[in-house]
Amino acid sequence: MNIFNHSFSVLFLAVPTGEPLNIQTESLSSTEIKVTWQQPDSNKQNGQIMGYKIFYWIHDPTKAISRKKSQIRELMEIVPNTLETFILQDLQKWSNYSIQISAFNPAGDGPRSKAVFVHTKEDQPGEVGKIQFDEITMSQVKVSWKQPKELYENLADI
Secondary structure, X not given: OOOOOOOOOOOOOOOOOXXXXXXXXXXXXXXXXXXXXXXXXXXXXXXXXXXXXXEEEEOOHHHOOOOOHHHOOOEEEEEEOOOOEEEEOOOOOOOEEEEEEEEEEOOEEOOOOOOEEEEOOOOOOOOOOOEEEEOOOOOOOEEEEOOOOOOOOOHHHO
């Protein structure tokens, strides 16, 4: 009896080598962005795609040079392989977002797509701050107030 006469197969797993394709975004409201994509090329999936990771963060181009990577708060949503559309919710109003997507399989995460940029829609400003009445006379009053903490509008147009 030969105990070394057994056969077995070895399965090598590899992460996807292709990123999701045709990333598109649409601002639905002041707090929601719709993201759509297509799966990576089939020859770059390296097995069954199990799902997608959507990475997103507020993108402020005016601070890009001085901002450290650790100051950027990146968020992530994980969606199953049955979806190629997802709505990001509870976003900050009137803000620029960067979005990237990666596919994953049992071996791990594939590369991220190139970042796409989208802006949430404008909204009403928050409540005004403290209101103050000064210089009150019989015919006039000086009224002053602090601007809202959350403006939610395009201040460049004012």
